[in-house]
Amino acid sequence: MVEKMRIVLRVxxxxxxxxxxxxxxxxxxxREDLGLTGAKHGCxxxxxxxxxxxxxxxxxxxCLVLAASAQGKEIETIESLQTGGxxxxxQRAFIEHGAVQCGxxxxxxxxxxxxxxxxxPDPSEEEVREALQGNLxxxxxxxxxxxxVMSVSGREG
Amino acid sequence: xxEELTIVGRSVAMKGSGEKVTGTAEYTVDMKLPGMLYAKIxxxxxxxxxxxxxxxxxxxxxxxxxxxxxxxxxxxxxKVTHGSAREYGIDxxxxxHGDKVAAVAAVSEEVAEEALGFIDVDYEVLPxxxxxxxxxxxxxxxxxxxxxxxxxxxxEHSVQEWGDVEKGFKEADHVFENRFTTQRVCHSALEPHxxxxxxxxxGNLTMWxxxxxxxxxxxxxxxAFQMPRSKIRFIVPPHVGxxxxxxxESAEKIVVALxxxxxxxxxxxxxxxxxxxxxxxxxxxxxxxxxxxVKEDGTLVAREVRAIVDVGxxxxxxxxxxxxxxxxxxxxxxPNIRYVGYGVYTNTPPSGAMRGFTSTPIHYAMExxxxxxxxxxxxxxxxxxxxxxxxxxxxxxxxxxxxTSSGLREAVIKGREAIGWERRQRVPGSEGGVKRxxxxxxxxxxxxxxxxxxxxxxxxxxxxxxxxxxxxxLLGVPDIGQGLRTIMAQIAAEALGGxxxxxxxxxxxxxxxxxxxxxxxxxxTQETGGAVKMAAGRMKGRLLELASDIMGIPVExxxxxxxxxxxxxxxxxGLTFKDILNHPDVFQSGENVIVTKATYNxxxxxPPYGTAFADVEVDTETGQVRVLKMVAASxxxxxxxxxxxxxxxxxxxxxxxxYALTEVLRLHPETGAPLNNSFMDYKVLRAGDMPExxxxxxxxxxxxxxxxxxxxxxxxxxxxxxxVRNAIYNATGARVHDLPITPEVLLKxxxxxxxx
Ligand code: FES
Ligand code: FES
Numbered sequence: 010m011v012e013k014m015r016i017v018l019r020v021x022x023x024x025x026x027x028x029x030x031x032x033x034x035x036x037x038x039x040r041e042d043l044g045l046t047g048a049k050h051g052c053x054x055x056x057x058x059x060x061x062x063x064x065x066x067x068x069x070x071x072c073l074v075l076a077a078s079a080q081g082k083e084i085e086t087i088e089s090l091q092t093g094g095x096x097x098x099x100q101r102a103f104i105e106h107g108a109v110q111c112g113x114x115x116x117x118x119x120x121x122x123x124x125x126x127x128x129x130p131d132p133s134e135e136e137v138r139e140a141l142q143g144n145l146x147x148x149x150x151x152x153x154x155x156x157x158v159m160s161v162s163g164r165e166g
Numbered sequence: 167x168x169e170e171l172t173i174v175g176r177s178v179a180m181k182g183s184g185e186k187v188t189g190t191a192e193y194t195v196d197m198k199l200p201g202m203l204y205a206k207i208x209x210x211x212x213x214x215x216x217x218x219x220x221x222x223x224x225x226x227x228x229x230x231x232x233x234x235x236x237x238x239x240x241x242x243x244x245k246v247t248h249g250s251a252r253e254y255g256i257d258x259x260x261x262x263h264g265d266k267v268a269a270v271a272a273v274s275e276e277v278a279e280e281a282l283g284f285i286d287v288d289y290e291v292l293p294x295x296x297x298x299x300x301x302x303x304x305x306x307x308x309x310x311x312x313x314x315x316x317x318x319x320x321x322e323h324s325v326q327e328w329g330d331v332e333k334g335f336k337e338a339d340h341v342f343e344n345r346f347t348t349q350r351v352c353h354s355a356l357e358p359h360x361x362x363x364x365x366x367x368x369g370n371l372t373m374w375x376x377x378x379x380x381x382x383x384x385x386x387x388x389x390a391f392q393m394p395r396s397k398i399r400f401i402v403p404p405h406v407g408x409x410x411x412x413x414x415e416s417a418e419k420i421v422v423a424l425x426x427x428x429x430x431x432x433x434x435x436x437x438x439x440x441x442x443x444x445x446x447x448x449x450x451x452x453x454x455x456x457x458x459x460v461k462e463d464g465t466l467v468a469r470e471v472r473a474i475v476d477v478g479x480x481x482x483x484x485x486x487x488x489x490x491x492x493x494x495x496x497x498x499x500x501p502n503i504r505y506v507g508y509g510v511y512t513n514t515p516p517s518g519a520m521r522g523f524t525s526t527p528i529h530y531a532m533e534x535x536x537x538x539x540x541x542x543x544x545x546x547x548x549x550x551x552x553x554x555x556x557x558x559x560x561x562x563x564x565x566x567x568x569x570t571s572s573g574l575r576e577a578v579i580k581g582r583e584a585i586g587w588e589r590r591q592r593v594p595g596s597e598g599g600v601k602r603x604x605x606x607x608x609x610x611x612x613x614x615x616x617x618x619x620x621x622x623x624x625x626x627x628x629x630x631x632x633x634x635x636x637x638x639x640l641l642g643v644p645d646i647g648q649g650l651r652t653i654m655a656q657i658a659a660e661a662l663g664g665x666x667x668x669x670x671x672x673x674x675x676x677x678x679x680x681x682x683x684x685x686x687x688x689x690x691t692q693e694t695g696g697a698v699k700m701a702a703g704r705m706k707g708r709l710l711e712l713a714s715d716i717m718g719i720p721v722e723x724x725x726x727x728x729x730x731x732x733x734x735x736x737x738x739x740g741l742t743f744k745d746i747l748n749h750p751d752v753f754q755s756g757e758n759v760i761v762t763k764a765t766y767n768x769x770x771x772x773p774p775y776g777t778a779f780a781d782v783e784v785d786t787e788t789g790q791v792r793v794l795k796m797v798a799a800s801x802x803x804x805x806x807x808x809x810x811x812x813x814x815x816x817x818x819x820x821x822x823x824x825y826a827l828t829e830v831l832r833l834h835p836e837t838g839a840p841l842n843n844s845f846m847d848y849k850v851l852r853a854g855d856m857p858e859x860x861x862x863x864x865x866x867x868x869x870x871x872x873x874x875x876x877x878x879x880x881x882x883x884x885x886x887x888x889x890v891r892n893a894i895y896n897a898t899g900a901r902v903h904d905l906p907i908t909p910e911v912l913l914k915x916x917x918x919x920x921x922x
Contacts, residue, residue, distance in 0.1 A: 032276075040196075045189070046189070046192075046196040047188070047189020047190070048189070049193075049195075049356075049357070049407075050195065050358070050436075051356050051357070051358065051439065052439040052844070052845055053438065053439060054439065054844060054845070054846065056439075056844060056845035056846050057356060057439075057845055059356055086189070087187075087188065087189035088188070088189050088190075090188070091188050096184070096187065096188070099187075100187035100188065103183070103187050104179045104180075104183045104184060104187055105179060107177070107179070107180070107809040107810065107812070107813050109180060109183040109186045109187060110180070110408075110647045110648060110649065110813055110817065111355070111356065111357065111405070111406065111407045111408040111646065111647020111648075112182070112183065112185075112186030112187075112191055112405060112407065112647065113193065113355075113356040113357040113407030113408060113647070114356050115186045115187055116186075116187075116189045119187060135854075137853075138853040138854040138856075139854060141852075141853040141854075142852050142853055142854045143852075144852075144853070145354075145356060145845060145850055145852065146356065146820075146853075147353075147354050147355055147356050147408050147410070147817070147820070147821070147850065148356075148408055148647055148648070148813070148817045149813055149816060149817050149820075150813075150816030150817045150818075150819050150820040150856060150859060151816075151820065151852075151853040151856050152816045152856070152859050153809075153812075153813060153816065154853070155853065
């Protein structure tokens with residue numbers, strides 16, 4: 010049996026304690042151990058962005074983050090966005106702009122967009138596309154996703 | 167009388183998007199059953215081999231391993247709806263690099279993966295064939311020697327003819343010939359294929375899987391396990407992360423069900439991205455030899471295509487070799503047509519349906535050739551297309567029925583304007599410079615489910631009302647992310663006079679919903695939508711009857727809207743559906759339990775027509791192409807949910823431009839091993855790679871279809887590659903023939919142009 014290691018991280022504002030094996034990723038811990046299945050496994054190689062969460066303020070592909078290295082970090086996942094039954098403005102914008110089709114990319118997209126807007130509330134369209142460059146979508150052609158993010162930034166045409 | 171529509175035709179948010187934006191939408195991979203095990207599949211490292219022996223004892227001895235199966239238990243031969251039964255089980259012969267050899271279920275994926283390394287296989291490696299033309303030779307290795315119904319590797323050989331092409335070519339003033347090739351691509355839905363199987367103590371099997379069809383799979387499972395259909399429950403979970411044809415009867419379900427039975431525990435299999443790329447079905451690579459004869463004035467007089475379709479090691483995609491002929495007859499008038507098609511086995515990944523199935527590759531060839539012809543005879547390519555286009559009333563040769571509506575002319579005119587068509591080069595490649603701009607276009611038509619008059623297209627719907635006047639709609643087909651659930655609820659609400667947000671939709675559960683076909687071939691809005699409209703109409707009729715008794719007003723004078731029945735002209739004095747059901751007479755007699763059901767046979771073949779325009783910039787030194795703007799102008803009949811239609815067309819552009827420029831699944835020429843089975847190496851377009859996009863919806867409401875609609879799920883992908891290719895031709899004069907148009911392909915075409 011592989012020796013497990015105890016780590017403590019803050020997930021969506023709450024301290025969580027988990028026991029992990031050396032190779033486990035943050036994505037695995039979120040999905041399998043903490044039951045937060047909003048982040049999706051689309052590739053496991055950091056190439057699709059479906060697993061994106063925010064770690065210490067930065068959007069990261071959680072499939073590339075070793076759980077052990079998340080010790081003491083502040084993690085935000087898609088599950089934290091809705092507060093008091095109200096959608097976050099980005100969530101609302103995604104719904105209203107038709108930016109959601111199959112939805113498998115959606116949690117990752119929204120977290121990448123949130124990390125962008127948290128740091129730069131008024132991005133240009135280029136900056137939005139740049140921030141979403143790591144997030145693949147096979148359904149939408151990205152147009153409505155970019156429009157949704159722009160609408161929250163207040164830059165809608 | 168023109169129907170006044172209030173819910174159909176309105177952009178509404180997709181049902182389920184609230185779940186998706188909050189991360190609470192449950193996909194197959196998010197399931198967790200008590201005691202659930204995880205499966206991994208041992209895949210062949212050889213493209214062609216016999217399995218002489220296989221020893222699983224070391225793997226079985228590994229702690230945490232609960233079941234191992236090989237061909238000895240999984241070589242199930244049974245009839246399947248399509249393709250080859252061997253693909254669904256495990257055979258004692260592997261036919262491509264990645265084919266199934268054995269499968270393990272264990273307490274975790276890690277343990278299952280580790281166990282694969284402890285399975286000892288004795289392979290007798292056989293010569294393999296990777297090239298479709300080589301595979302057609304008499305001395306080629308035979309991929310399926312067990313099939314005595316197949317001539318060597320030629321699974322399909324189709325000859326279809328209308329008129330007399332020899333005579334047609336003699337009458338032509340100009341004859342053009344080309345050879346085009348298209349590549350193997352992967353659907354790349356973002357959700358990897360996943361499935362769960364669970365047997366209960368009474369021997370009933372339940373499976374959940376990320377799929378485009380439920381009932382056909384249940385039927386295959388029933389056949390494989392020799393069980394009555396009532397003992398098998400197949401459920402497509404409410405959320406599927408994209409399909410595009412790639413989740414049409416995925417090939418691992420029998421294996422997972424066998425593992426679960428052997429282990430006595432539920433088993434989940436989720437494919438890795440690498441497996442999705444090289445072991446799920448792909449779009450077939452094709453070769454098209456084309457020949458077209460035209461009169462001086464641009465009239466098409468003869469067309470001939472010889473097509474070779476590489477169907478891979480297992481051939482769901484073989485029907486493409488015959489069906490592609492249809493697209494020679496759907497779009498343009500031409501008295502003399504001949505199509506010869508071959509579907510050929512090779513030791514490469516299996517082929518299958520992909521968005522614009524049977525249609526996208528041949529459109530690339532035909533529309534590329536037509537664009538060059540237009541310039542060669544001095545015609546505007548758009549006018550050349552319109553001159554030859556089938557008009558309403560013209561007979562479509564493939565099924566001898568007339569065109570009942572066409573928005574092609576309007577689409578071309580609006581698309582031309584949107585792209586700035588007059589800016590194209592009058593003589594392709596006539597402008598100099600390193601960076602060159604050009605504009606190209608292509609037209610398309612598509613309609614898969616009922617190409618021949620002998621084929622049927624049937625939808626079913628069941629609608630139930632609750633005592634509060636809300637509804638459950640039950641349908642046998644899944645929503646694969648494109649918004650089927652929403653469209654169906656819109657149709658129901660419209661036909662019923664109900665409220666959209668009070669209709670919940672349950673899909674694709676073989677123990678609950680009525681039988682359904684597949685969510686594929688752009689068919690559901692027509693097929694299932696037709697049944698929904700009828701079932702909702704019946705529900706409304708029943709509610710009006712009940713209301714008539716209560717209100718003492720004849721049924722003919724009643725109508726319903728927004729969940730209220732009222733006398734026509736007096737909408738303010740109405741009875742809500744709830745009032746009707748709770749009226750003592752209705753309630754006590756049990757008349758308040760209303761279930762309506764309908765079956766809809768799609769009466770005729772209703773093809774959409776449309777076009778795409780591309781504006782590109784080509785760097786003639788590096789061979790790089792930048793698509794600056796793309797316009798999709800499509801005849802959709804009527805848009806039930808315009809925002810959703812736009813989303814389909816925009817998504818199709820992403821896939822279509824990728825097909826044109828970047829996407830290709832490459833195999834090692836000697837071993838057949840995949841060379842680029844990751845998103846790092848297989849280039850799917852990203853947000854920053856996309857051009858400006860404009861969608862134009864044309865609505866020539868068709869008299870024969872449900873609310874005038876046409877299927878559009880596949881449309882926008884079809885004309886993209888030829889439009890981009892033709893824009894490159896316009897910019898540079900380079901005659902590209904091969905997809906994808908990588909810098910190497912383009913530089914080669916540029917050099918060939920310099921030589922002439
Ligand atoms: S799953 Fe992490 S980037 Fe794809
Ligand atoms: S909505 Fe399906 S991948 Fe983005």
